[in-house]
Amino acid sequence: MRTFDPSSPQEPGDTRHVRSWYGLDGEIVVENELWHLVRVGKVTLNHPPVVNTFIRAGLPRSERLRLSYLHEYGHFQTLPLALLHAAVLLGRGLGKRRSPGSWIGWLVALLVAHEAVWELASEGYVAISEGPTYRRTYRSNPNPFLPVFWISMAAPSSGLTWLLARGRGKGVGSNDPSGRRPPT
Numbered sequence: 001m002r003t004f005d006p007s008s009p010q011e012p013g014d015t016r017h018v019r020s021w022y023g024l025d026g027e028i029v030v031e032n033e034l035w036h037l038v039r040v041g042k043v044t045l046n047h048p049p050v051v052n053t054f055i056r057a058g059l060p061r062s063e064r065l066r067l068s069y070l071h072e073y074g075h076f077q078t079l080p081l082a083l084l085h086a087a088v089l090l091g092r093g094l095g096k097r098r099s100p101g102s103w104i105g106w107l108v109a110l111l112v113a114h115e116a117v118w119e120l121a122s123e124g125y126v127a128i129s130e131g132p133t134y135r136r137t138y139r140s141n142p143n144p145f146l147p148v149f150w151i152s153m154a155a156p157s158s159g160l161t162w163l164l165a166r167g168r169g170k171g172v173g174s175n176d177p178s179g180r181r182p183p184t
Helices: 050-055 061-077 079-093 100-130 132-140 145-166
Strands: 015-019 025-030 036-040 043-047
Touching: 015 061, 025 061, 036 061, 050 061, 050 100, 050 145, 061 079, 061 100, 079 100, 079 145, 100 132, 100 145
Parallel strands: none
Antiparallel strands: 015 025, 025 036, 036 043
């Protein structure tokens, strides 16, 4: 099985068989602007292309499809980073004393941070894979959502990750709702 070839022509609904750099085999289908499908073994994830819808707005259809397939492939390629990020945050946060409401807040913050990191990593993969072509594509088809994407993903990925990983003081990563610091 070959790795993904972004230069090959794509049509909506084409199934792309992919292999990541670490050997994970899967399939990617960009059906249209409403649904994407990613499959690994018997696990299938149908999902709306929220990120691709905004950051590919205004691009010619062929570019939109190509970059959307590459973005989904970026999720395959960056899965180890996403899993490591989640494992670190889970390791720092599990086993702490929290109220039920604090647990819900911690879990929501963890999910938002994780999603932001993975989306940023996936689109970063697209930008690095495309090199200067990525910048040229968006210079010739300006999209105000692109800088909004980079900023809105960088802020929660760095900010929430920092809060969750530090795990002290008052806030999302805290094990002490009073905000008191533990003795050092």
